[in-house]
Amino acid sequence: MQLTHFRRTLLTMRLFSSPNNVHPPSQYVLDTDGSKWRLCAGCAVFNSRNELLIGERIGKQGSWQAPQGGVDATVTNGEMETVAQAAARELFEEVGLETGKHVLLETLMTPMKCRYKTEGTKSWLEKAGFAGQELNWIAFRCADSGLETDPNSACNLSGLNGEAAEFSSVKWKSLDWVIENVWEAKRGPYEALRDGCVHINKNWEDRCAQFDLSGKWYRDSTRSEGLKEALMARGISEETAIKHAEEPYVQKWQRLKANGPSEFKVITYDRDTGTIRRELIYPIGKFKEVYEGKSMLFGGSDGGLIERQCFYCAEQDADDKIAHVTMSVTPRGREESRRFVRNGELVLRRSFWHSWRTDKIVSTEVFVKCLE
Known part of the structure; x- marks a missing residue:
């Protein structure tokens, strides 16, 4: 009226x-x-x-x-x-x-x-x-x-x-x-x-359609917060957690869709040889991912199945107030990976909830775009 x-x-x-x-x-x-x-x-x-x-x-x-x-x-x-x-x-x-x-x-x-x-x-x-x-x-x-x-x-x-x-x-x-x-x-x-x-x-x-993380990103390990503690909370030894938190980590993100909410292919490179170590597709919605061997984050020694879901959320700390979110249910617990752009850098904020505890463990990693 x-x-x-x-x-x-x-x-x-x-x-x-x-x-x-x-x-x-x-x-x-x-x-x-x-x-x-x-x-x-x-x-x-x-x-x-x-x-x-x-x-x-x-x-x-x-x-x-x-x-x-x-x-x-x-x-x-x-x-x-x-x-x-x-x-x-x-x-x-x-x-x-x-x-x-x-x-x-x-x-x-x-x-x-x-x-x-x-x-x-x-x-x-x-x-x-x-x-x-x-x-x-x-x-x-x-x-x-x-x-x-x-x-x-x-x-x-x-x-x-x-x-x-x-x-x-x-x-x-x-x-x-x-x-x-x-x-x-x-x-x-x-x-x-x-x-x-x-x-x-x-x-x-x-x-959602214009959200873009395309490019190759290099982790600035000196700016990580809570990463060692987050890895140890997943059952990893302190020595291994420190090594993983400090070692080089490079990913390449590629957009897959021209229309609708952005979906991505993510390529992770081997830290020693620089060759492609893993390629993953991050669609919008629910999906299942099968991984082989031992996983630093997910646990297990002979691979396993992860239930995942990707969507977009409002994000106060992002330049454009939006973040790409991946929820994962793993053998060790439930995890949120929230990625957004702040000051031209890619911020990865992980939140982890144990399968046997109620507290939340949060870590933050900062990635800087590097030349292809």
């Missing part, structure tokens, strides 16, 4: 109590006819496939929606909460996701807002005198591999900051699916979201 002729004011009312929740004062939009619309922030979190994160509401089986909530009217340091601040807060309270850690804020060209009425629902909104809600969408991009691959494990649905739990489970779904299955009264806001996100989702697809 197009919004015209409104003013924003502070809602001064007592806290509305219900058996299960307390709703604090919210900002609202007041129409010229006196209708009040509660100002709300909607959290549109998108994954690498432009799917939306939605949750199933507790006690309402089959009722799925994105995290959302009112924009607080509380004045802090002389200012009221902004819509973007409210979206970040609601995202944390309802699903435990932190901006800058699990998600990054997307840049919007125009505001995405829509109203929906709550008259006749006998909800607390109607009892509080609201005609409905004005939902203002704030878009986020997934920056966490766990959230991308297993949102139920990555999200905390217990209710944080003293708020009651909102969702029993979460999942990724296309906006078309959400629009077809959301509560009919809320269909309009999700249609507005779909229309408003055309630009940012197309921009994400273009960034």
